[in-house]
Amino acid sequence: MLILTCPYCGIRCDETELAPGGEAHLKRFGPGSTDEAFEAYLFERENPMGVHFERWRHAYGCGRWFLAARDTVTLEVFGTYKAQMPEPPEEIVAAIRARRPEWEGRA
Amino acid sequence: MRRYSAFAIAREALRHHQGWERAWRSPEPKKRYKVIVIGAGGHGLATAYYLGKNHGIRDIAVLDKGWLGGGNTGRNTTIIRSNYLQDPSAAIYEKARSLYETFSLDLNYNGMFSPRGVLMLAQTHHEVRGYQRTAHANALQGVETEFVGPERVKEIVPIINIEGPRYPVLGGLWQPRGGTARHDAIAWGYARACSGMGMDIIQKCAVTGVRSEGGKVTGVTTTRGDIDCEKLAIVVAGHSGHLADMAGFRLPIESVALQALVSEPIKPCMDCVVMANTVHGYMSQSDKGEMVIGGGADGHNNYTQRGSFLHVEETVRALVETFPMISRLKMLRQWGGIVDMTGDRSPILSKTPLGNCFINCGWGTGGFKAIPGSGWAMAELVAKGEPGPLAAEFGLDRFREGRFIDESVAAGVAH
Ligand SMILES: Cc1cc2nc3c(=O)[nH]c(=O)nc-3n(C[C@H](O)[C@H](O)[C@H](O)COP(=O)(O)OP(=O)(O)OC[C@H]3O[C@@H](n4cnc5c(N)ncnc54)[C@H](O)[C@@H]3O)c2cc1C
Numbered sequence: 001m002l003i004l005t006c007p008y009c010g011i012r013c014d015e016t017e018l019a020p021g022g023e024a025h026l027k028r029f030g031p032g033s034t035d036e037a038f039e040a041y042l043f044e045r046e047n048p049m050g051v052h053f054e055r056w057r058h059a060y061g062c063g064r065w066f067l068a069a070r071d072t073v074t075l076e077v078f079g080t081y082k083a084q085m086p087e088p089p090e091e092i093v094a095a096i097r098a099r100r101p102e103w104e105g106r107a
Numbered sequence: 108m109r110r111y112s113a114f115a116i117a118r119e120a121l122r123h124h125q126g127w128e129r130a131w132r133s134p135e136p137k138k139r140y141k142v143i144v145i146g147a148g149g150h151g152l153a154t155a156y157y158l159g160k161n162h163g164i165r166d167i168a169v170l171d172k173g174w175l176g177g178g179n180t181g182r183n184t185t186i187i188r189s190n191y192l193q194d195p196s197a198a199i200y201e202k203a204r205s206l207y208e209t210f211s212l213d214l215n216y217n218g219m220f221s222p223r224g225v226l227m228l229a230q231t232h233h234e235v236r237g238y239q240r241t242a243h244a245n246a247l248q249g250v251e252t253e254f255v256g257p258e259r260v261k262e263i264v265p266i267i268n269i270e271g272p273r274y275p276v277l278g279g280l281w282q283p284r285g286g287t288a289r290h291d292a293i294a295w296g297y298a299r300a301c302s303g304m305g306m307d308i309i310q311k312c313a314v315t316g317v318r319s320e321g322g323k324v325t326g327v328t329t330t331r332g333d334i335d336c337e338k339l340a341i342v343v344a345g346h347s348g349h350l351a352d353m354a355g356f357r358l359p360i361e362s363v364a365l366q367a368l369v370s371e372p373i374k375p376c377m378d379c380v381v382m383a384n385t386v387h388g389y390m391s392q393s394d395k396g397e398m399v400i401g402g403g404a405d406g407h408n409n410y411t412q413r414g415s416f417l418h419v420e421e422t423v424r425a426l427v428e429t430f431p432m433i434s435r436l437k438m439l440r441q442w443g444g445i446v447d448m449t450g451d452r453s454p455i456l457s458k459t460p461l462g463n464c465f466i467n468c469g470w471g472t473g474g475f476k477a478i479p480g481s482g483w484a485m486a487e488l489v490a491k492g493e494p495g496p497l498a499a500e501f502g503l504d505r506f507r508e509g510r511f512i513d514e515s516v517a518a519g520v521a522h
């Protein structure tokens with residue numbers, strides 16, 4: 001069972017309390033961008049085997065969106081942080097590096 | 108390759124079954140092939156088979172990191188249907204379904220295709236309208252389906268509870284020529300036929316890199332050495348994003364876990380497949396008597412072939428409501444596979460940014476039914492370098508051009 005801590009209310013949430021929201025930190029493109037950039041923003045995903053940053057919503061709790069860093073191969077959770085962060089915060093990156101020295105950073 | 112026949116069984120019975128030959132060879136990889144297919148699941152093997160059968164290309168290696176058919180092909184619940192809404196989908200799935208009808212004869216291998224009928228329940232008014240529309244679309248596409256009322260549903264499936272507490276059954280989309288097949292046998296049948304045509308199926312051979320030069324693939328790096336090729340076909344389902352990464356491009360795909368379970372065997376009680384998409388569950392009965400059960404996919408990326416328990420719970424809850432008689436059945440086994448989900452829930456059969464590299468993926472939760480048709484269309488794409496009519500609409504460029512083949516609106520659970 002996947003358990004994530006909501007960074008707003010501090011509650012350790014069982015997966016049944018959460019709604020998944022896909023890849024995090026997508027750079028948004030809109031009118032005026034190239035077709036390639038718009039397509040990549042809408043559809044192309046990193047889908048890595050390993051460290052993944054993703055969006056979750058504390059759906060049956062405070063209702064707010066937050067972000068999580070998780071490993072898609074071991075299901076290890078490195079940490080969660082607020083959705084307002086444009087990049088994973090330092091302590092999350094450090095937690096990942098401690099466990100995955102070979103990790104090359106966000107693609 | 109010796110043919111299987113009633114005569115062969117009699118002959119072998121007389122000599123203590125000592126004369127059966129291995130169904131396929133396990134050769135060492137050669138240095139170079141005309142075509143390398145990565146992935147010995149149903150789609151990869153069918154691609155190789157039709158490259159040989161329809162296009163005369165037999166200098167082929169099919170590589171798999173595990174054992175053949177050990178991916179989603181050997182983990183799926185084998186529902187076969189072609190009652191799709193969109194024309195390109197109906198065309199390729201109906202091609203596949205019709206090839207399943209003659210699979211055993213064509214390949215001299217018992218695929219156990221059982222056209223027992225597939226019933227998709229309509230449990231909301233939205234679904235009633237949706238399936239009525241699909242039935243009309245199917246009539247135009249030449250796919251035999253019919254929208255039936257609740258009384259007919261009860262006739263087809265006597266064990267169903269049409270007056271369920273949450274979502275009473277309002278009707279259903281019935282495809283009498285849909286059904287199931289034996290998943291392993293489909294992979295094994297193609298593998299045997301490919302091996303018989305002189306192709307090499309190389310198991311326990313993981314591709315770890317794709318080598319390219321000047322925008323063209325020259326070969327692959329594997330755990331069993333470098334192998335060169337003139338053309339490369341990537342057919343690895345849940346691992347497509349990983350392979351695309353090796354080849355240097357990205358896909359509109361996310362990999363998630365989908366689970367299934369089977370019950371203890373019971374006496375025959377249901378002779379068709381029933382899908383209940385609103386409540387998220389579907390069920391059929393295997394020849395051994397087990398109830399074969401599946402439901403919705405997880406919502407988060409995962410490569411572990413283990414899914415979340417909450418979906419098992421959701422599925423079982425839905426089915427107990429639909430079939431109250433199963434409420435005390437014990438479940439024997441539960442497992443998962445990693446499925447490759449695209450934005451529009453339709454597959455990808457496409458050229459790639461690398462000129463001689465082609466990809467077949469995105470079948471997600473529902474590609475077993477497509478195996479023969481997909482292999483047929485993919486072989487044409489690889490052989491000619493351009494898609495034929497079956498594959499044309501499924502190119503990667505549709506995401507840029509907004510030409511989606513939107514089946515996700517047509518069915519919430521798309522097995
Ligand atoms: C639980 C479950 C239930 C399903 N139910 C149905 C259903 O009822 N009806 C239906 O139509 N579909 C169903 N599906 C979907 C169906 O199983 C798949 O769409 C289909 O089997 C995909 O076949 P494939 O050949 O593309 O992939 P796979 O069978 O997964 O084959 C891909 C192969 O690629 C290999 N591979 C991966 N990476 C590498 C590498 N680096 N090097 C070498 N080899 C590699 C893997 O080992 C694997 O054998 C279900 C799936 C699941 C998981």
Ligand SMILES: [Zn+2]
Nearest residue numbers: 006009058062
């Ligand atoms: Zn919260």
